[in-house]
């Protein structure tokens with residue numbers, strides 16, 4: 105229904121641009137939920153919208169996979185009436201492929217966004233996201249082709265450069281190529297993981313002043329106060345949040361709901377709109393972050409949860425415990441040291457890069473990094489092994505190799521039960537030559553010889569054996585013996 109309406113509208117209405125698009129199509133949104141891989145999926149978007157989010161982005165999808173894989177496409181485009189307005193985000197580095205993916209999605213959304221901000225190593229390998237930052241010509245081609253051919257506007261999400269002046273030129277280049285709305289994440293490509301640090305709103309302010317299209321600010325938004333402060337300081341048209349929204353989806357309402365109310369609401373939505381367990385678990389970890397720091401056993405249970413039912417059970421148990429904590433006479437009723445009681449949705453403040461480094465040093469018993477590296481060098485570790493060991497001191501690289509005893513005649517491992525302390529091939533040779541048995545290798549030359557001698561004697565006593573037949577039969581017996589032996593070996597191999 106929604107798709108049909110969008111298709112008809114796009115056929116009869118001219119494509120809106122810039123502020124007209126932001127105002128009429130999107131409804132002047134100021135509170136925006138960021139694109140988040142595995143996290144801004146349909147149930148989460150609905151939950152956020154029910155708590156005052158005014159515009160949502162899908163997670164980033166890979167344009168090339170999107171064009172080739174119908175199942176990926178179907179899952180990516182899962183939406184409903186309530187899920188509007190919506191922007192679908194893609195990454196990619198080929199203008200035609202990006203356009204093809206965008207064309208397949210344009211009837212399901214209000215705009216298509218180009219991800220120019222992903223700083224992960226997978227983006228580096230695939231040469232997309234923030235790693236296109238240095239290829240302005242290519243970016244310009246992707247945006248201008250999409251602007252020319254799509255029935256919906258093309259928007260972009262960027263990271264800043266260390267230089268404000270270069271960031272401004274970058275934004276102007278995108279505007280010129282046809283970008284109709286720009287989200288600026290106020291961190292550089294290198295600011296990620298433990299060195300994420302604070303976003304620079306002054307760069308966002310400079311971009312906003314230099315372009316004529318609507319601009320959203322992104323970074324450092326953990327509360328409604330931050331939203332207002334950011335809009336005032338930068339003059340942007342809307343504010344986008346990712347981590348703040350994951351920890352408190354009611355951020356735009358300016359409230360701090362009880363964690364169990366939010367988990368119950370989310371799980372109900374997941375039951376209506378099927379969602380991968382990994383995404384559900386990741387959401388629960390974020391919402392319940394502070395409570396799970398207190399009830400650590402449930403944290404472990406949640407990590408091991410195998411179904412949505414398991415997650416629901418864990419949330420129920422946690423609710424019981426949180427309600428007990430809240431009913432205690434000494435339970436806090438207002439923030440202490442700026443922190444709310446753990447059972448209320450609230451932001452998580454990452455340690456600053458300096459604090460993260462100090463924590464790592466503490467873990468390594470406060471020894472300077474150079475000393476640790478020297479020690480690790482002495483262990484004969486490679487550069488990448490040293491890096492891994494610094495990050496995780498308990499990682500083991502050299503697992504002890506099991507030592508095998510060698511065969512008495514060759515470098516192969518000896519059979520552990522061999523009477524000659526040899527490998528099977530050597531043992532067979534030795535035992536045959538000596539007409540001996542090696543039960544360890546199932547070689548029974550002596551036993552067989554004895555049996556054959558006995559049989560020969562019996563036959564001779566009965567007068568049934570002449571010298572020639574004895575020789576012939578003995579020959580047959582030998583063959584039978586070796587066949588039986590071969591069969592034994594095959595059986596051994598099969599069972600092995």
Ligand SMILES: Cc1cc2nc3c(=O)[nH]c(=O)nc-3n(C[C@H](O)[C@H](O)[C@H](O)COP(=O)(O)O)c2cc1C
Nearest residue numbers: 138139140141143163164219289323324345346347
């Ligand atoms: C779990 C997670 C997934 C993300 N996935 C995407 C993505 O698919 N596309 C994108 O442009 N940014 C993605 N980001 C980056 C956010 O959109 C946002 O730019 C960044 O987290 C900074 O905003 P914040 O300070 O509010 O967290 C992701 C962030 C998180 C935490």
